[in-house]
Amino acid sequence: MPLQFTNFVGRKAINNINYMKKRYITLITLLLCISSGCKQKHAQMPHFKNVKLDTVQLCNQTDVLIFPGKVEAGKDINIAFKIAGTIEEIPVKQGEFVKKGETIAIMDPRDYQTQLDATTAEYNAIKGEAERIIALYQDSSIARNDYEKALYGLKQITAKLQAHQNALNDTKLRAPFDGYIQKIIFDRNETVGAGMAVISMISNSPNQVSINIPIKSYIERDNFESYSSSFDIMPDKEFPLELIGISPKANMNQLYNVKFQFSENNKNITPGMTTTVKIIQRAKPEKRLELPLSAIFHKEGQSLVMKYDPQTSTIKEQKIEIESINRNAKVVITNGLNEGDIIVSAGVKSLKDGENVTPVKQSSSTNIGGLL
8 A cells, every 4th residue: 555545544533533532622611611500500599498487466355264174063061960969860862852941860859858858847946936036126125136146047047948949959950951962971870979960962053163273364363254164065055154253362283263153053064074164354455466386486585586578588586575375376475576577487496597588388278288
């Protein structure tokens, strides 16, 4: 093969290789430029945290307080004899309805009858002697000292006779009010002392409800407006209550006892049942705002929220003053925010003052979970 042809072929191959190198270098340079541009563009795009927002609103001006309670009898007392002795008869049965003044227990009256008979005889003798001395004194036949002794003796035996008459009357135990025999504690032929409970009775008057309230509710008791009671077995009914009284002394748990009475009797409501008592408080004159409890965080002993600025998509720490926390996890505040302000309602501890954020869109009621 001629030398010229060989040199020509070699030069052409070298030129092709150089051309391919230039294309590869150009392609790599282009790729590097594109990659560098993307990185620079990506670095320029800030990362905004997604946050859930809520709007500050006026709180419900009428507060509702809910407390567990227990139904009690309007009157629930233990009845006892005023004297000691042996029970002769119990003419009533447990659960029986009795009228006021009806005899519910009888004690053996023999000893008290004998005592009264002896005192009656003594009374008659002393009375006759006293009347004779009084007559003589009126005729100025005896000294005044004898007259005064006769009067004193007559008064003394009269009081003794009355006491023994009362003791005989007390051998019959009578119902102090209309009601039901709840329990018979002692039966016939049993001996009881004075003041020992023999029968337990509950009245026929409307039942009562007892609850315990904390000191905060006790302080605001003057704002209590209305009361009602409800039961799990009757979920669709509410029964009006009337306030009887509030104990001025706290118990060991720092709770104050409150007593109510049903406005009317209901045969389905009996002592011992558990109930739920609802207390409606009067609206306070000043406007108060409420926000979710989850929106609040604490810093250096102060309560704060993250307030959102829709113009700049940034958040800023805002101090607030808390008045109270409602049972529905809402916080009532008195200062720091205005109605309509937008705040971050969750995850505030992971955010920083002045940070840019992106609001999370709320899903509609027909798109639960935002799946559509």
